[in-house]
Amino acid sequence: MVMTFEQFKQLFVEIADRIEQVKDELSELDRQLGDGDHGVTMSIGWQAIVDKIRQSEASDCGALLKEIAMAFLNAVGSSVGPLYATAFLRGSAALPGKTELTHRDLVSFWEAAIQGIQERGKAKIGDKTMMDTWLPVLGVLKTQSEKDEIGKDIYDKALAEAENGMNATASLVSQLGRSSRLGDRSVGHMDPGAVSAYYIFQTFVQYVRKVM
Numbered sequence: 001m002v003m004t005f006e007q008f009k010q011l012f013v014e015i016a017d018r019i020e021q022v023k024d025e026l027s028e029l030d031r032q033l034g035d036g037d038h039g040v041t042m043s044i045g046w047q048a049i050v051d052k053i054r055q056s057e058a059s060d061c062g063a064l065l066k067e068i069a070m071a072f073l074n075a076v077g078s079s080v081g082p083l084y085a086t087a088f089l090r091g092s093a094a095l096p097g098k099t100e101l102t103h104r105d106l107v108s109f110w111e112a113a114i115q116g117i118q119e120r121g122k123a124k125i126g127d128k129t130m131m132d133t134w135l136p137v138l139g140v141l142k143t144q145s146e147k148d149e150i151g152k153d154i155y156d157k158a159l160a161e162a163e164n165g166m167n168a169t170a171s172l173v174s175q176l177g178r179s180s181r182l183g184d185r186s187v188g189h190m191d192p193g194a195v196s197a198y199y200i201f202q203t204f205v206q207y208v209r210k211v212m
Helices: 005-033 038-055 061-075 080-094 103-121 131-145 153-171 178-186 192-211
Strands: none
Touching (some): 005 192, 038 061, 038 080, 061 080, 080 103, 103 131, 131 153, 131 192, 153 192
Protein backbone atom coordinates (compact mmCIF):
# COMPACT_ATOMS: atom_id res chain seq x y z
CA MET A 1 0.00 0.00 0.00
CA VAL A 2 1.13 3.55 -0.73
CA MET A 3 0.05 7.04 0.28
CA THR A 4 -0.81 9.08 -2.80
CA PHE A 5 0.13 12.73 -3.26
CA GLU A 6 -3.49 13.76 -2.71
CA GLN A 7 -3.61 11.73 0.50
CA PHE A 8 -0.33 13.30 1.61
CA LYS A 9 -1.87 16.74 1.16
CA GLN A 10 -4.93 15.67 3.14
CA LEU A 11 -2.68 14.50 5.99
CA PHE A 12 -1.66 18.10 6.66
CA VAL A 13 -5.28 19.24 6.57
CA GLU A 14 -6.14 16.59 9.18
CA ILE A 15 -3.27 17.69 11.41
CA ALA A 16 -4.41 21.31 11.09
CA ASP A 17 -7.94 20.27 12.10
CA ARG A 18 -6.58 18.46 15.15
CA ILE A 19 -4.48 21.44 16.21
CA GLU A 20 -7.59 23.61 15.89
CA GLN A 21 -9.47 21.24 18.20
CA VAL A 22 -6.79 21.35 20.91
CA LYS A 23 -5.51 24.93 20.60
CA ASP A 24 -7.23 26.10 23.79
CA GLU A 25 -5.73 23.16 25.71
CA LEU A 26 -2.27 24.00 24.34
CA SER A 27 -2.59 27.66 25.27
CA GLU A 28 -3.74 26.76 28.78
CA LEU A 29 -0.67 24.55 29.21
CA ASP A 30 1.47 27.42 27.96
CA ARG A 31 -0.13 29.85 30.43
CA GLN A 32 1.28 27.67 33.21
CA LEU A 33 4.81 27.88 31.82
CA GLY A 34 5.09 30.75 29.37
CA ASP A 35 3.10 33.47 27.67
CA GLY A 36 0.05 31.37 26.90
CA ASP A 37 0.10 31.61 23.12
CA HIS A 38 1.30 28.19 21.97
CA GLY A 39 -2.13 27.00 20.88
CA VAL A 40 -2.83 30.18 18.95
CA THR A 41 0.65 30.12 17.40
CA MET A 42 0.30 26.53 16.23
CA SER A 43 -3.20 27.21 14.93
CA ILE A 44 -1.96 30.16 12.86
CA GLY A 45 0.93 28.11 11.47
CA TRP A 46 -1.15 25.10 10.52
CA GLN A 47 -3.93 27.17 9.01
CA ALA A 48 -1.27 28.85 6.86
CA ILE A 49 -0.22 25.37 5.72
CA VAL A 50 -3.80 24.52 4.74
CA ASP A 51 -4.11 27.80 2.82
CA LYS A 52 -0.88 27.06 0.98
CA ILE A 53 -1.99 23.52 0.09
CA ARG A 54 -5.22 24.88 -1.40
CA GLN A 55 -3.30 27.35 -3.58
CA SER A 56 -0.32 25.15 -4.38
CA GLU A 57 0.56 24.01 -7.86
CA ALA A 58 3.25 21.65 -6.56
CA SER A 59 3.11 18.27 -8.26
CA ASP A 60 5.05 16.12 -5.79
CA CYS A 61 5.53 15.68 -2.05
CA GLY A 62 9.01 17.20 -1.89
CA ALA A 63 7.97 20.37 -3.71
CA LEU A 64 4.86 20.74 -1.57
CA LEU A 65 6.89 20.45 1.64
CA LYS A 66 9.15 23.32 0.57
CA GLU A 67 6.07 25.51 0.12
CA ILE A 68 4.63 24.35 3.45
CA ALA A 69 7.89 25.20 5.21
CA MET A 70 7.86 28.78 3.99
CA ALA A 71 4.15 29.19 4.72
CA PHE A 72 4.65 28.08 8.33
CA LEU A 73 7.75 30.22 8.79
CA ASN A 74 6.08 33.33 7.38
CA ALA A 75 3.01 32.85 9.56
CA VAL A 76 4.73 32.04 12.85
CA GLY A 77 7.18 34.52 14.31
CA SER A 78 8.01 32.68 17.52
CA SER A 79 10.81 30.15 17.97
CA VAL A 80 8.58 27.28 16.87
CA GLY A 81 8.38 28.75 13.35
CA PRO A 82 11.97 28.08 12.29
CA LEU A 83 11.90 24.67 14.01
CA TYR A 84 8.97 23.26 12.08
CA ALA A 85 10.00 25.06 8.90
CA THR A 86 13.35 23.28 9.16
CA ALA A 87 11.51 19.99 9.72
CA PHE A 88 9.46 20.44 6.54
CA LEU A 89 12.49 21.51 4.50
CA ARG A 90 14.52 18.51 5.64
CA GLY A 91 11.51 16.30 5.01
CA SER A 92 11.24 17.68 1.47
CA ALA A 93 14.81 16.60 0.76
CA ALA A 94 13.85 13.05 1.79
CA LEU A 95 10.97 12.94 -0.73
CA PRO A 96 12.27 14.54 -3.95
CA GLY A 97 9.86 14.10 -6.86
CA LYS A 98 7.76 11.57 -4.93
CA THR A 99 4.08 11.27 -5.80
CA GLU A 100 3.51 7.96 -3.97
CA LEU A 101 4.91 7.18 -0.54
CA THR A 102 5.68 3.77 0.94
CA HIS A 103 6.09 3.18 4.65
CA ARG A 104 9.84 3.45 4.14
CA ASP A 105 9.37 6.86 2.49
CA LEU A 106 7.25 8.06 5.40
CA VAL A 107 9.83 6.86 7.91
CA SER A 108 12.55 8.67 5.94
CA PHE A 109 10.43 11.83 6.04
CA TRP A 110 10.02 11.70 9.80
CA GLU A 111 13.67 10.86 10.43
CA ALA A 112 14.80 13.84 8.35
CA ALA A 113 12.21 16.17 9.85
CA ILE A 114 12.96 15.31 13.49
CA GLN A 115 16.71 15.46 12.98
CA GLY A 116 16.19 18.88 11.42
CA ILE A 117 14.34 20.13 14.49
CA GLN A 118 17.05 18.81 16.79
CA GLU A 119 19.88 20.34 14.81
CA ARG A 120 18.11 23.70 14.65
CA GLY A 121 16.95 23.84 18.26
CA LYS A 122 19.74 21.86 19.98
CA ALA A 123 17.33 20.46 22.60
CA LYS A 124 17.77 16.97 24.00
CA ILE A 125 15.63 14.55 25.97
CA GLY A 126 15.14 15.91 29.48
CA ASP A 127 15.16 19.61 28.53
CA LYS A 128 11.34 19.75 28.72
CA THR A 129 10.68 20.66 25.09
CA MET A 130 8.99 19.14 22.05
CA MET A 131 12.07 16.95 21.65
CA ASP A 132 10.97 14.89 24.65
CA THR A 133 8.21 13.73 22.30
CA TRP A 134 10.05 13.75 18.97
CA LEU A 135 13.35 12.09 19.90
CA PRO A 136 11.72 8.89 21.22
CA VAL A 137 9.82 8.71 17.91
CA LEU A 138 13.10 9.07 16.05
CA GLY A 139 14.69 6.34 18.15
CA VAL A 140 11.97 3.83 17.28
CA LEU A 141 11.93 4.73 13.58
CA LYS A 142 15.72 4.48 13.24
CA THR A 143 15.80 1.08 14.92
CA GLN A 144 12.86 -0.32 12.97
CA SER A 145 13.89 1.13 9.60
CA GLU A 146 16.99 -1.07 9.60
CA LYS A 147 14.70 -4.06 9.11
CA ASP A 148 13.88 -5.37 5.63
CA GLU A 149 10.13 -4.88 6.00
CA ILE A 150 8.44 -1.81 7.46
CA GLY A 151 4.75 -1.98 8.32
CA LYS A 152 2.16 0.08 10.13
CA ASP A 153 3.12 -1.38 13.52
CA ILE A 154 6.25 0.78 13.51
CA TYR A 155 4.10 3.87 14.03
CA ASP A 156 2.21 2.37 16.96
CA LYS A 157 5.50 1.67 18.74
CA ALA A 158 6.72 5.17 18.00
CA LEU A 159 3.46 6.73 19.19
CA ALA A 160 3.65 4.85 22.49
CA GLU A 161 7.16 6.21 23.06
CA ALA A 162 5.99 9.70 22.06
CA GLU A 163 3.24 9.54 24.69
CA ASN A 164 5.69 8.39 27.35
CA GLY A 165 8.05 11.22 26.46
CA MET A 166 5.27 13.80 26.50
CA ASN A 167 3.99 12.65 29.89
CA ALA A 168 7.52 12.66 31.32
CA THR A 169 7.82 16.41 30.72
CA ALA A 170 5.48 16.99 33.68
CA SER A 171 8.19 15.86 36.10
CA LEU A 172 11.03 17.82 34.47
CA VAL A 173 12.54 21.21 35.25
CA SER A 174 12.50 23.35 32.12
CA GLN A 175 15.99 23.93 30.74
CA LEU A 176 15.34 26.09 27.67
CA GLY A 177 13.25 29.06 26.61
CA ARG A 178 10.99 31.34 28.59
CA SER A 179 9.79 28.56 30.91
CA SER A 180 13.37 27.91 32.12
CA ARG A 181 13.08 31.10 34.19
CA LEU A 182 10.55 29.30 36.40
CA GLY A 183 13.12 26.78 37.60
CA ASP A 184 11.55 24.21 39.93
CA ARG A 185 8.15 25.88 39.50
CA SER A 186 7.99 24.37 36.01
CA VAL A 187 7.66 20.90 37.57
CA GLY A 188 4.12 19.52 37.50
CA HIS A 189 3.17 20.89 34.10
CA MET A 190 3.56 19.18 30.73
CA ASP A 191 5.46 21.13 28.10
CA PRO A 192 2.99 22.53 25.54
CA GLY A 193 5.41 21.94 22.66
CA ALA A 194 5.74 18.30 23.64
CA VAL A 195 1.96 17.99 23.76
CA SER A 196 1.40 19.61 20.35
CA ALA A 197 4.12 17.38 18.89
CA TYR A 198 2.26 14.35 20.25
CA TYR A 199 -1.00 15.49 18.67
CA ILE A 200 0.75 15.97 15.32
CA PHE A 201 2.25 12.49 15.34
CA GLN A 202 -0.91 10.89 16.75
CA THR A 203 -2.94 12.38 13.90
CA PHE A 204 -0.40 11.06 11.39
CA VAL A 205 -0.63 7.55 12.86
CA GLN A 206 -4.43 7.61 12.84
CA TYR A 207 -4.45 8.83 9.24
CA VAL A 208 -2.02 6.14 8.06
CA ARG A 209 -4.27 3.49 9.62
CA LYS A 210 -7.11 4.80 7.43
CA VAL A 211 -5.34 5.13 4.09
CA MET A 212 -2.59 2.50 3.99
